[in-house]
Amino acid sequence: MQLAQPIWADPAAHLAQTAPDAPVMYFAPTVLAATLRRFRSGFPGMVTYAVKANPLGVVLDNLLAAGIEGFDVASPAEIALVRDRSDGAALHYHNPVRSAAEIAAGVGAHVASWSVDDPAELDKLAAGQPRPTEIAVRLRLPITGGQYNFGEKFGADPEHAAPLLSRVAAMGHRPAITFHPGTQCTSGAAWAAYIAAAADTARIAGLRLSRLNVGGGFPGHRTGAAPDLGPIFDTIGAATRDAFGDDAPALVCEPGRAMVAEAFTLAARVKAVRPDGALILNDGIYGHLPEMPVSGMTDRLRLVDGRGRPRRGAMRPRTVFGPTCDSLDRLPGMIPLPGDVAPGDYLLIDGMGAYSFANATRFNGYGAAGLVTVRRL
Numbered sequence: 001m002q003l004a005q006p007i008w009a010d011p012a013a014h015l016a017q018t019a020p021d022a023p024v025m026y027f028a029p030t031v032l033a034a035t036l037r038r039f040r041s042g043f044p045g046m047v048t049y050a051v052k053a054n055p056l057g058v059v060l061d062n063l064l065a066a067g068i069e070g071f072d073v074a075s076p077a078e079i080a081l082v083r084d085r086s087d088g089a090a091l092h093y094h095n096p097v098r099s100a101a102e103i104a105a106g107v108g109a110h111v112a113s114w115s116v117d118d119p120a121e122l123d124k125l126a127a128g129q130p131r132p133t134e135i136a137v138r139l140r141l142p143i144t145g146g147q148y149n150f151g152e153k154f155g156a157d158p159e160h161a162a163p164l165l166s167r168v169a170a171m172g173h174r175p176a177i178t179f180h181p182g183t184q185c186t187s188g189a190a191w192a193a194y195i196a197a198a199a200d201t202a203r204i205a206g207l208r209l210s211r212l213n214v215g216g217g218f219p220g221h222r223t224g225a226a227p228d229l230g231p232i233f234d235t236i237g238a239a240t241r242d243a244f245g246d247d248a249p250a251l252v253c254e255p256g257r258a259m260v261a262e263a264f265t266l267a268a269r270v271k272a273v274r275p276d277g278a279l280i281l282n283d284g285i286y287g288h289l290p291e292m293p294v295s296g297m298t299d300r301l302r303l304v305d306g307r308g309r310p311r312r313g314a315m316r317p318r319t320v321f322g323p324t325c326d327s328l329d330r331l332p333g334m335i336p337l338p339g340d341v342a343p344g345d346y347l348l349i350d351g352m353g354a355y356s357f358a359n360a361t362r363f364n365g366y367g368a369a370g371l372v373t374v375r376r377l
Ligand SMILES: Cc1ncc(COP(=O)(O)O)c(C=O)c1O
Pocket: 050, 052, 053, 072, 094, 095, 180, 182, 183, 184, 215, 216, 217, 218, 254, 255, 256, 257, 258, 354
């Protein structure tokens, strides 16, 4: 295993010396390790990482080096990324719909926990499983909390979840429950509602859960003040005690965004300041910024000149486009930036580790970014 070694002090030092013309993602391994420590000290159960948020090898390597015990994986390709680095890390295959070949790949890689949300998928999955294997019913509730509705695609409604759980047990497997309150969920109340519903489901089925996986969904810092994970962790612990009493199942979480977002800063170069004042960057919604139109624009912006020095002009709202020929390739709203912005400047966007690399396309030939390791962001 090769760990990323910090090379540059910070993004400004790298920009000043190399003047990159392509976007750069700056990675601070120390920030990633500190975030894992925060989860492990605050979350009352096992902490795993959802690979989909950022599957870069350096992310997985650094999490393993920092002692992570398991990963949420969604596909055989993600399973292989983990198994290439670790024989022992627990794999939780929590994409509830899989082909027979995908199930076989998971069995071959010794997946420790699977999720299902309907009887047909359970039958398909259970047929080839050694008994007992942990199979978690994925629960969905009609509640909001996250940035968009994760229950639209996957999940069993409470009235279907209890019979499905009973069926898992009747097949000789270990019944568990999993849920996802929706990504960028800032309200602990969403977790509390799910935990209460999970306890009701187990009670109706007359079963003790082997474990309860409370998903990802923990918020990253996108606007305003950094979200405080402590109250969410406390709410999860208290809700579990309230709902299950002395017989509470062991908890698992599988954050993606909140684990990795803060460890990366994107530098996008200003290609042009147009006559109408609009900016054209070398990265946009088809590259590393696809979440902006969906989740809203982040305010974690720093503008520096070509030598990495902060621009300090009076703020002025601007239209900001990405580099492709598509006029939809635009960051949402009017974005306040220093008025002395000039071509060749860099817009540093903090908190960019999640759903950026993982979702970047090569539309119009753009979308590639350098990866540079730094001591601080
Ligand atoms: C099953 C599952 N677990 C965890 C995650 C990670 O979610 P987040 O990045 O919001 O923490 C996702 C995201 O899609 C998911 O589908």
